[in-house]
Amino acid sequence: MSSGFPLPSALPGRVLIVVATAAEAERLRDLPARVVVSGVGPVAAALATAAALRSGAYDLAVSAGIAGAYPGSGLAPGDLAVSSRMIHADLGTQDGERWLGLEHLGLSVCPDTSHFGHFAAWDGAADLAQRAGAALGPLLTLSTVSASTAEAAAWETRFPGALTEGMEGAGVAHAALLAGVPALELRGVSNPVGPRDRASWRIGEALAATRRGLETLLGAATQ
Numbered sequence: 001m002s003s004g005f006p007l008p009s010a011l012p013g014r015v016l017i018v019v020a021t022a023a024e025a026e027r028l029r030d031l032p033a034r035v036v037v038s039g040v041g042p043v044a045a046a047l048a049t050a051a052a053l054r055s056g057a058y059d060l061a062v063s064a065g066i067a068g069a070y071p072g073s074g075l076a077p078g079d080l081a082v083s084s085r086m087i088h089a090d091l092g093t094q095d096g097e098r099w100l101g102l103e104h105l106g107l108s109v110c111p112d113t114s115h116f117g118h119f120a121a122w123d124g125a126a127d128l129a130q131r132a133g134a135a136l137g138p139l140l141t142l143s144t145v146s147a148s149t150a151e152a153a154a155w156e157t158r159f160p161g162a163l164t165e166g167m168e169g170a171g172v173a174h175a176a177l178l179a180g181v182p183a184l185e186l187r188g189v190s191n192p193v194g195p196r197d198r199a200s201w202r203i204g205e206a207l208a209a210t211r212r213g214l215e216t217l218l219g220a221a222t223q
């Protein structure tokens, strides 16, 4: 059955989209891809992605949704960010003034190989970002939402160039890596990372940006 969308030659193929919440999925239901709601956080995202990748054949797994933008990114609510890398940022420890990631601790997220939780993005990411008018850079995944200027600055110091903070991207990427499927994270900005001001989150604009990025990825018509 036709999806109703044109099929340009640059399509990545069968795409799995993983979002954290039903509200995020609601805006994406008609896209020519499978949309799975994982629940919030990297563990929920990894489990849902692994199950979906076991149940069907996919060419690309995408973590999509809203995110906070770090002050140094220059991104504002309604902007779009595409991953060059998806980083499981809070795997590590603070040693005095110094952050020690897994690479400094001699630890790995994989049992048999050395892997520090920094996941490379699908090789079409840069082209997608350019076509969608999005920023391209490292996107961080945390289990806790940063809620102060100092916390935001600490993550930006640990991971220079980080654009956004979300809670699922690295989980999707980890499961995809184990399944041998390329992964990508695509986030619409809903809020600046910093002091909690939930009333100011611009979720509608962030979801519109997320949808725009996915439409560009899928070669789908804009509604």
Ligand SMILES: O=C(O)c1cccc(C(=O)CC[C@H]2O[C@@H](n3cnc4c(=O)[nH]cnc43)[C@H](O)[C@@H]2O)c1
Pocket (backbone or CB within 6 Å): 020, 021, 040, 041, 065, 066, 067, 068, 069, 142, 144, 145, 146, 165, 166, 167, 168, 190, 191, 192, 193, 194, 196, 198
């Ligand atoms: O109201 C709160 O304080 C609150 C605390 C935790 C999470 C939330 C969310 O609504 C986030 C859910 C969802 O959104 C992504 N997201 C959006 N902005 C951020 C952020 O600044 N830092 C981390 N994650 C963010 C995240 O991927 C979650 O799935 C509200």
